[in-house]
Amino acid sequence: MEIRNKVSEAVIRRLPGYYRYLEQLEQSGLTRISSQQLGARMGLTASQIRQDINCFGALGQQGYGYNIGELRAHIAEILGIGRSNNVIILGAGNIGQAVAQYPGFANLGFCVKGIFDVSEALVGKNIGGVQVLHSRELDRYLEENVIHIGVLCVPADKAQAAADELVCGGVKGIWNFAPVDIAVREGISVQNVQLTDSLLVLSYHMLNDSI
Amino acid sequence: MEIRNKVSEAVIRRLPGYYRYLEQLEQSGLTRISSQQLGARMGLTASQIRQDINCFGALGQQGYGYNIGELRAHIAEILGIGRSNNVIILGAGNIGQAVAQYPGFANLGFCVKGIFDVSEALVGKNIGGVQVLHSRELDRYLEENVIHIGVLCVPADKAQAAADELVCGGVKGIWNFAPVDIAVREGISVQNVQLTDSLLVLSYHMLNDSI
Numbered sequence: 289m290e291i292r293n294k295v296s297e298a299v300i301r302r303l304p305g306y307y308r309y310l311e312q313l314e315q316s317g318l319t320r321i322s323s324q325q326l327g328a329r330m331g332l333t334a335s336q337i338r339q340d341i342n343c344f345g346a347l348g349q350q351g352y353g354y355n356i357g358e359l360r361a362h363i364a365e366i367l368g369i370g371r372s373n374n375v376i377i378l379g380a381g382n383i384g385q386a387v388a389q390y391p392g393f394a395n396l397g398f399c400v401k402g403i404f405d406v407s408e409a410l411v412g413k414n415i416g417g418v419q420v421l422h423s424r425e426l427d428r429y430l431e432e433n434v435i436h437i438g439v440l441c442v443p444a445d446k447a448q449a450a451a452d453e454l455v456c457g458g459v460k461g462i463w464n465f466a467p468v469d470i471a472v473r474e475g476i477s478v479q480n481v482q483l484t485d486s487l488l489v490l491s492y493h494m495l496n497d498s499i
Numbered sequence: 500m501e502i503r504n505k506v507s508e509a510v511i512r513r514l515p516g517y518y519r520y521l522e523q524l525e526q527s528g529l530t531r532i533s534s535q536q537l538g539a540r541m542g543l544t545a546s547q548i549r550q551d552i553n554c555f556g557a558l559g560q561q562g563y564g565y566n567i568g569e570l571r572a573h574i575a576e577i578l579g580i581g582r583s584n585n586v587i588i589l590g591a592g593n594i595g596q597a598v599a600q601y602p603g604f605a606n607l608g609f610c611v612k613g614i615f616d617v618s619e620a621l622v623g624k625n626i627g628g629v630q631v632l633h634s635r636e637l638d639r640y641l642e643e644n645v646i647h648i649g650v651l652c653v654p655a656d657k658a659q660a661a662a663d664e665l666v667c668g669g670v671k672g673i674w675n676f677a678p679v680d681i682a683v684r685e686g687i688s689v690q691n692v693q694l695t696d697s698l699l700v701l702s703y704h705m706l707n708d709s710i
Contacts, residue, residue, distance in 0.1 A: 297542050298509055300700055300703055300704075301696075301700055303699065303700075303703065304693065304695065304696035304699040304700065305693075305696065307699070308693070308696075331508050366703065366706075367699045367702055367703050368699075368702040368703065368705065368706045369699065369702070371702070373702065381597075382593050382594075382596045382597035382600060383593075383597045385593045386592075386593035386594045386597050387694070389593060390694055390695075391678060392678055392695055393695065393698065396695060396698075396699070398698060398702075436705070437698075437701065437702075437705075460705050461701050461702070461704070461705040462701075463697070463698055463701050467602060467603055475708075477701055477704035477705045477708055478701075479697050479698070479700055479701035479704070481694070481697050482515065482516075482519070483598075483601060483692070484515065484601075484603055484604065484607060485512070485515035485516065485519075486674070486690050486692050487604065487607075487609060487648075487674055487690070488514065488515040488518070488578045488579075488580065488607070489511055489512055489514075489515065489690055490648065490672050490673075490674050490688055490689075490690035491578055491579035491580070491582070491584065491609075491648075491672070492511055492514065492577065492578050492579065493511075493672070493688035493690070494579065494647070494648075494671050494672040494688045495577075495579045495582075497686075497688055
């Protein structure tokens with residue numbers, strides 16, 4: 289609870305990057321890193337790195353830097369990595385199928401348990417080891433199973449109704465790939481995936497970095 | 500060139516969000532907004548908003564705020580929106596197909612001109628109005644067509660070779676969906692799409708916001 293008041297969204301958004309980089313370093317056999325070295329990789333100053341990490345109470349040692357394994361484990365805990373989150377996907381179109389088969393979710397503890405679609409052509413299809421169910425079965429499914437995260441891969445005009453159904457069924461987090469904002473009650477978390485944002489950042493750099 | 504030295508990556512990453520929000524405001528008929536109002540929506544303080552926008556030389560008027568249309572147009576120009584970028588996609592699997600058919604790219608000036616894959620089952624298939632070509636035709640295609648951006652939707656172990664081929668063929672920006680870092684020469688821009696990052700930010704909020 290203490291964390292919540294201190295940590296800005298910008299810092300939170302940097303945490304997965306820290307985690308990925310520290311995991312790489314650990315796999316390559318390194319055991320410690322200075323804030324300067326970490327900053328060089330993350331595009332931040334050493335001072336920003338220290339500020340970010342201090343937010344979470346994981347202090348480095350003066351002249352020693354950070355213990356890579358400890359820092360990675362600490363960030364993993366903060367991000368809920370390995371907590372075993374059950375995930376269902378609404379919409380088995382291209383994005384839904386890509387999410388269902390995306391490597392790397394399972395390692396982080398996110399397990400796709402179900403996929404739902406209204407299309408009879410898709411119902412029954414096996415995607416990444418999970419059979420597509422008809423969307424009309426969603427309510428009953430949510431009564432019978434504990435699902436933490438719902439992934440919205442439905443068209444924009446179906447997103448709000450799908451989100452409402454998920455929240456009604458006890459889902460606590462919505463990962464929204466539909467290109468539309470959705471409203472949820474307090475206590476429910478939503479992350480919108482804005483694919484175009486990353487493309488526009490690329491466009492910015494193409495215009496400005498190559499001068 | 501002046502811009503490049505002043506603008507942090509964090510500010511650049513916020514620009515697409517500004518653009519999206521200002522576009523919504525403009526469509527709803529509003530003509531001006533204060534830094535306080537803009538900040539409330541963006542999760543930033545009014546002072547941060549003013550700092551961000553001052554980076555690009557678009558000054559608001561004391562006591563008046565920002566002209567929404569002007570600010571949107573200014574950010575559009577900075578991001579290269581509407582510049583007509585030709586895009587090709589390497590890999591016509593789920594992610595490649597999802598990108599090819601993603602609504603909203605064309606409106607921003609990003610036009611998918613070609614899709615390439617090694618699978619004979621996919622070659623010839625029409626995806627979002629574009630026919631999949633065999634990857635062996637890529638070199639010749641790049642000789643004959645001006646392509647600005649290549650989208651990597653190939654498996655991790657094919658990503659570097661595919662990136663090399665794109666750069667060789669004159670592509671200036673790479674939008675990388677492969678879960679691996681790629682190396683490119685100076686003057687080439689790369690943006691990695693890390694789907695897991697957004698899922699982990701959701702996980703963080705689920706753990707911390709609902710307390």
